[in-house]
Amino acid sequence: MAELRDTLATARTEAEPAGAPAASANQAAVARAMRRRGDESRFWWLTPTLYIIFLMLPIYWLINMSFKTNTEIVTTMTLYPHAPTLRNYQIIFSDPSWYSGYINSITYVVMNMVISVSVALPAAYAFSRYRFLGDKHLFFWLLTNRMAPPAVFALPFFQLYSAFGLIDTHIAVALAHCLFNVPLAVWILEGFMSGVPKEIDETAYIDGYSFPRFFFKIFMPLIASGIGVAAFFCFMFSWVELLLARTLTTTDAKPIAAVMTRTVSASGMDWGLLAAAGVLTLIPGALVIWFVRNYIAKGFALGRV
């Protein structure tokens, strides 16, 4: 038991970001200054600032529009709402056909997240710890599904899910999104799991842990950040995808992104309402991103940095 605790402690320290090596404090400070600023220029902050402004401008414009009346949007060019109104948001929050879009989206996204991560966990463990017949081919086949254009699958999905009577249900979209999310989750988790030394598994078995007990009690806490990142990426890719989600739903499970197209009506576009609906779709992403901010990059690198 003591042995296991030691190995765990080592693993934890190894998992920590590498601190500065034992160099003299002065040298370390110089080097840190170099790293922080990139080069000796005093204007290092200029690039990130300009880039962020470039990113935020279109988003600002959307938020700006969402607080305007349609008359103000169409007739004048104002940089901020002169007559701010909450009318657009009120419509969304009071009309079930609008806000149920959000509930639908979140329902299938969460379903997909749970399914993807729970099937990917054992598979990723198998890929990171064992060699077996056809493992490399299988891994490649999974990868091809991440790379498959959703447009190719739109029509056959529709027919497949029709045959099973699943059209217009949340589970249909959740299953369809597994096509690209399961491979992604396997990849990310495999990357994180390979970073955990194998000695931990072996020590646990020597200490008499059964596999399930080891997996849930020891292994999963060790890769908790990996699970978080995989879940985040499943959330993200399911949240942003629309082609399949729209093809597989008609009314009861229609995602918010598809409901948005309703703003085009005979009397012209309801720009304010469209903008308000768009702003509301940014919020879930912005919220979850905060929790994984330190691991986002590692996730995008499929757990391999």
Place this chain on the structure above:
Amino acid sequence: MDRTWNNKAWFMVLPVLVLVAFSALIPLMTVVNYSVQDTFGNNQFFWAGTEWFEEILHSDRFWQAMGRNLIFSAIILAIEVPLGIFVALNMPRSGWGVPVCLVLMALPLLIPWNVVGTIWQVFGRSDIGLLGYYVNAIGIDYNYVRDPIDAWVTVIIMDIWHWTSLVVLLCYAGLVSIPEAYYQAAKIDGASRWAVFRYIQLPKMNRVLLIAVLLRFMDSFMIYTEPFVVTGGGPGNSTTFLSIDLVKIALGQFDLGPAAAMSIVYFLIVLLLSWVFYTVMTNYDAER
């Protein structure tokens, strides 16, 4: 890591296998089935052999869409990768700026793709959009609905806005993994800024850059939603990429045969690219 040989590991992979087979193999077989048959409605099918494939491979429309897609991918890679590296190099490495930068930069990645389209559709309009209005105000005639070049510029800037952060985040992750000692050594040797970049930072970013380039290439090769929302493939066919064309044929005109044949050709191309990606990646791992 040396892994032990254990065929029982297949049982752990089984759930993934079943799930992905259901959502990938069966639909793919449906597509194969349609691609060799012809239909006159009423669910009556006739054997058509390779007719659809010949039609697709000889049609200008397919090759033009393919050409547009390749040009688009080349342009955005040529802009996004250097820009992403540049921004990553200038990002703060410690302090309060790090989380702020990371969160703000990652934000466009989490916006539903059709909302991205909507944002740019509005932003670029010359009557109510900030960009369109002021570009026209300074005397440049800009209208992405009518002018093919303006439409292309809009779609490209939109993609840069949407995805450059991916390159930034990946490069940043590569940069922070460089040990402090490397920079100390460079400082002692009096290495120039360029030398630090060329001989320390770039080699360390190799791997993440590879992932960035290949992910961006794949995703731009199957881009659908964003340009569809902004331009609808127009004006004319100028921004009709492969995916847009495919959905037009399959769900718009319901020409199952040609659509299925096109899907297969498209999928085979992606498969080939994935294979190149995978081989390069695993070889790179082996060398390390």
